[in-house]
Amino acid sequence: xxxxxxxxxxxxxxxxxxxxxxxxxxxxxxxxxxxxxxxxxxxxxxxxxxxxxxxxxxxxxxxxxxxxxxxxxxxxxxxxxxxxxxxxxxxxxxxxxxxxxxxxxxxxxxxxxxxxxxxxxxxxxxxxxxxxxxxxxxxxxxxxxxxxxxxxxxxxxxxxxxxxxxxxxxxxxxxxxxxxxxxxxxxxxxxxxxxxxxxxxxxxxxxxxxxxxxxxxxxxxxxxxxxxxxxxxxxxxxxxxxxxxxxxxxxxxxxxxxxxxxxxxxxxxxxxxxxxxxxxxxxxxxxxxxxxxxxxxxxxxxxxxxxxxxxxxxxxxxxxxxxxxxxxxxxxxxxxxx
Amino acid sequence: xxxxxxxxxxxxxxxxxxxxxxxxxxxxxxxxxxxxxxxxxxxxxxxxxxxxxxxxxxxxxxxxxxxxxxxxxxxxxxxxxxxxxxxxxxxxxxxxxxxxxxxxxxxxxxxxxxxxxxxxxxxxxxxxxxxxxxxxxxxxxxxxxxxxxxxxxxxxxxxxxxxxxxxxxxxxxxxxxxxxxxxxxxxxxxxxxxxxxxxxxxxxxxxxxxxxxxxxxxxxxxxxxxxxxxxxxxxxxxxxxxxxxxxxxxxxxxxxxxxxxxxxxxxxxxxxxxxxxxxxxxxxxxxxxxxxxxxxxxxxxxxxxxxxxxxxxxxxxxxxxxxxxxxxxxxxxxxxxx
Numbered sequence: 001x002x003x004x005x006x007x008x009x010x011x012x013x014x015x016x017x018x019x020x021x022x023x024x025x026x027x028x029x030x031x032x033x034x035x036x037x038x039x040x041x042x043x044x045x046x047x048x049x050x051x052x053x054x055x056x057x058x059x060x061x062x063x064x065x066x067x068x069x070x071x072x073x074x075x076x077x078x079x080x081x082x083x084x085x086x087x088x089x090x091x092x093x094x095x096x097x098x099x100x101x102x103x104x105x106x107x108x109x110x111x112x113x114x115x116x117x118x119x120x121x122x123x124x125x126x127x128x129x130x131x132x133x134x135x136x137x138x139x140x141x142x143x144x145x146x147x148x149x150x151x152x153x154x155x156x157x158x159x160x161x162x163x164x165x166x167x168x169x170x171x172x173x174x175x176x177x178x179x180x181x182x183x184x185x186x187x188x189x190x191x192x193x194x195x196x197x198x199x200x201x202x203x204x205x206x207x208x209x210x211x212x213x214x215x216x217x218x219x220x221x222x223x224x225x226x227x228x229x230x231x232x233x234x235x236x237x238x239x240x241x242x243x244x245x246x247x248x249x250x251x252x253x254x255x256x257x258x259x260x261x262x263x264x265x266x267x268x269x270x271x272x273x274x275x276x277x278x279x280x281x282x283x284x285x286x287x288x289x290x291x292x293x294x295x296x297x298x299x300x301x302x303x304x305x306x307x308x309x310x311x312x313x314x315x316x317x318x319x320x321x322x323x324x325x326x327x328x329x330x331x332x333x334x335x336x337x338x
Numbered sequence: 339x340x341x342x343x344x345x346x347x348x349x350x351x352x353x354x355x356x357x358x359x360x361x362x363x364x365x366x367x368x369x370x371x372x373x374x375x376x377x378x379x380x381x382x383x384x385x386x387x388x389x390x391x392x393x394x395x396x397x398x399x400x401x402x403x404x405x406x407x408x409x410x411x412x413x414x415x416x417x418x419x420x421x422x423x424x425x426x427x428x429x430x431x432x433x434x435x436x437x438x439x440x441x442x443x444x445x446x447x448x449x450x451x452x453x454x455x456x457x458x459x460x461x462x463x464x465x466x467x468x469x470x471x472x473x474x475x476x477x478x479x480x481x482x483x484x485x486x487x488x489x490x491x492x493x494x495x496x497x498x499x500x501x502x503x504x505x506x507x508x509x510x511x512x513x514x515x516x517x518x519x520x521x522x523x524x525x526x527x528x529x530x531x532x533x534x535x536x537x538x539x540x541x542x543x544x545x546x547x548x549x550x551x552x553x554x555x556x557x558x559x560x561x562x563x564x565x566x567x568x569x570x571x572x573x574x575x576x577x578x579x580x581x582x583x584x585x586x587x588x589x590x591x592x593x594x595x596x597x598x599x600x601x602x603x604x605x606x607x608x609x610x611x612x613x614x615x616x617x618x619x620x621x622x623x624x625x626x627x628x629x630x631x632x633x634x635x636x637x638x639x640x641x642x643x644x645x646x647x648x649x650x651x652x653x654x655x656x657x658x659x660x661x662x663x664x665x666x667x668x669x670x671x672x673x674x675x676x
Contacts, residue, residue, distance in 0.1 A: 009442050011468050052659050081527065089427045090653035091447050095530060099651075099664045104347050104527035106455060107447040107651075109429050117444060121459065128466030130349050148655075189419065189442035192433060313437075313445075315428035317486075321390050326437045 009188050009214075010221035016183035017126035019334065020133075020176045021072030022290035025064045027142065027168030030279075030287065033268045038292040039169075040067060046143060046168050054092050057141035060170040061086070061097040065135050068172035068290075072133075072179070079103050079174070080131035083122050085114035086139045087166075087282050089148060093139050103135070111311030112207075112236045113190070114138045115171065115286040116330035119307070120187040122175045123332070132177050139170035140281025149200075149316060160201040164238045165275035167267060169283035171290030182297045182305075186333035188218040192313065194326040200319050203312040204241025204264075204277055210327035211237060211310050212248040218306065218331045219254055226256045230302040233293065234329070235285035235309035236264035238278030263288035285309040303336040347526050347552075348559035354521035355464035357672065358471075358514045359410030360628035363402045365480065365506030368617075368625065371606045376630040377507075378405060384481060384506050392430050395479035398508040399424070399435040403473050406510035406628075410471075410517070417441050417512070418469035421460050423452035424477045424620050425504075427486060431477050441473070449649030450545075450574045451528070452476045453509065453624040454668035457645070458525040460513045461670070470515050477508035478619025487538075487654060498539040502576045503613035505605060507621035509628030520635045520643075524671035526556040530651065532664040538657050541650040542579025542602075542615055548665035549575060549648050550586040556644065556669045557592055564594045568640040571631065572667070573623035573647035574602035576616030601626035623647040641674040 024039045031042030041063075048056040061084065069076055082103040084094035091107045098105040110117040118136035125131050143153055145166040151157045175184070193213045197206040211234050219225060226232065237245055242262040249256050263285045264278035289307055296302050313326040362377045369380030379401075386394040399422060407414055420439060422432035423446040436443040448455040456474035463469050481491055483504040489495045513522070531551045535544040549572050557563060564570065575583055580600040587594050601623045602616035627645055634640050651664040 054655055054659065085447070088653070089655060090449065090651065092653045092656050095651040095664055095666075096656070096661070098666075099530040099532050102529050104529055105448075105666060106459065106527065109423070109445040109447045110443075111428065121444065124463060124466055124468055128462055128468070130462055130466070189444065191440050191442055192437040194437050313428065313433040315426070315430045317392055317427060318430050318434070321392065323434070326433055328433075328436075328443060 008221040009217050010186055012186050013123060013127045015127050016185045017123045017175045017177060018179045018181045018183050019173050020179040020181045021068050021174045022172065022294045023064045023068035023071055024171045024287040024291040025060045026287050030167055030169050030267060033273060035267055035288065035292045038295060040291060053141050053143040054088060057093040057139050057144050058096040061093050061137055061139045062100050064170045064172040065101055065137055068135060068174050072174040074133055076101060078133050079135045081106060081125060081134040083108060083118040083136045085109050085282060087145050110328055111313050112280055112282050112284060113309040113311030113328050113330050114282045116307060116309035116332050119173060119332045120189060120330050123184040123187055126175045126177050133174060135172055135174050137170060137172035138282040138286045140166050140283035142166045142168045145281060159276055161276050162202040162240055164203060164264060164277045164280035165268060166281040167279045167284040167287060169287030171286030173290055182334045182336050184332055185335050186222060188214055188221060188331040190214040190329045192326045192328050194324050196324045198324050200314060203280060204238040205244060206312050206325035207237055207310040207327040208241040208244035210329040211245045211308055214329040214331050215249060215308055216252045216254060226254055226259055229259050229304050229306050232256050232260045232306040234262045236280040237262045237310055238264040240277050297336055300336060305334045307332045307334060346559040347555050348524055350524050351461065351465045353465050354523045355461045355513045355515060356517045356519045356521050357511050358517040358519045359406050359512045360510060360632045361402045361406035361409055362509045362625040362629040363398045364625050368505055368507050368605060371611060373605055373630045376633060378629060391479050391481040392426060395424065395431040395477050395482050396434040399431050399475055399477045400438050402508045402510040403439055403475050406473060406512050410512040412471055414439060416471050417473045419444060419463060419472040421446060421456040421474045423447050425483050448666055449651050450618055450620050450622060451647045451649030451666050451668050452620045454645060454647035454670050457511060457670045458527060458668050461522040461525055464513050464515050471512060473510055473512050475508060475510035476620040476624045478504050478621035480504045480506045483619060497614055499614050500540040500578055502541060502602060502615045502618035503606060504619040505617045505622040505625060507625030509624030511628055520672045520674050522670055523673050524560060526552055526559060526669040528552040528667045530664045530666050532662050534662045536662050538652060541618060542576040543582060544650050544663035545575055545648040545665040546579040546582035548667040549583050549646055552667040552669050553587060553646055554590045554592060564592055564597055567597050567642050567644050570594050570598045570644045572600045574618040575600045575648055576602040578615050635674055638674065643672045645670045645672060
């Protein structure tokens, strides 16, 4: 039975679930980036043999789940729940993947925070005894996201320097109540925070306050401090959001600079790849965590990681109606048994 | 610690969570329907004082959570998680409500199955010890759904006789590890089922096979039978989907006709209200369960209820791409202590 003190946002697990295996699939551009060698599969073509980008994204999720199961020496039928989401309207990638996989399915939406949401709920479902094994997976796709949220690619519009580049990628993690691998020890579930940013081309700034809120709450709830982590990594704040987060956390009394970075900063080489403020999307923290970070945890380069996926909860409709951009961040604390 | 046998889709709770209170808010048309007297609040105007239907829907969720908390003699700050969803792109109703409520938030999407999804995950979070109290809430709004999924209302298009009418409504349920009220004893989490229906104006037929799959799985997993329930109620299959479900269940060996109905059938008087095949939407099973059914459980008219919210996981994009309509259904078994 988990421990959660009244009034706190953080759960500490008594039986911390194991992340027994992961998998990641990314597009060609992500494969050319600094983490290219770490991904499990780099696609040659972002259509992945499908007739639309949406179906390609759905295939990425489906194949990523299969590969993660295989890496964990499990069959698909051993996975008792599929906790999945993406950025597409009505979660088209996740639902069509769930149709093919035939695993009992919980659809989740937290914009780009969804990977930490799926890991958080997944960890509770394992620790609570509701499953022996399950899979958490999220994805995004540059082409499907651009046409849904902004403009058709054929439009060729110019991007603001504060804009981020949606990652074409997916990451899947198998959580289990036994086995080997890093363990999820705590989850801190975020509240929605909105400091009034309206610029849909500056989502890093919109999401940063929610990251700060969740990270500082995590520290206050647990008594842990930045020095207790080898790595604190936000999801997709990019260069601008990362800087804001670092500064705001310092103001709150938490100096994270020695251990802090952001998946959206790591995944692209902004200068060479023309990705401006960095990567974003549900697939950003999913693919970076499930490849580079997970592997470096197995290698013991990192032994204690706080993954903080961050989401901008805007919609084209809310933006058109003049609303500001709410942000949310969930934190997942992952530890090697040392 | 919960019991879930390997290979089963059903969890049986050892400490069945209490539904200590509920609330429901509906639009004027729903207020004029057969259940009109049961809803907690009937709006006079479906804009609810807001400047858009989407913001009205969001306000409905927000106020419904406040009212449910009040009915359960709790403050908003006592609610440790908000499990919420709706039909709008990027869950605009839920996320903007979560911003105002400031409760740690998990966004969920299962189309019209979302109320049972939120009750299922909520029940696991309570039984697992992750919270003392939380709230599950979903909504839909006829006007925001029509313009997003079909046509602008101003278009005045003619509706097919198989089409359903999206309910303007919301329902919120407070789950707690102590108190009084009906208890959630089992949840059966659905798989996505797709028998190839492509007609977006006949969602009852598209969803019925998933309801049949989940209900028959529930019976097989638990050993329970239709006679063990006073009421088996699907979410929003409407007249056509209800008939298909009843027939298909009979073929599977489960005769439910004496105890079975559908929220979408109950909420409107089809002949008088011109709602064709019946009600639909996330808010349909949410508002019907949280008003009429919950009240009749308190009155002991019903002592054992199986709520099976059903979702059609289509999107306008998937329909335009010629895809069939996947369905999903989750079942929540709710019992009075007798």
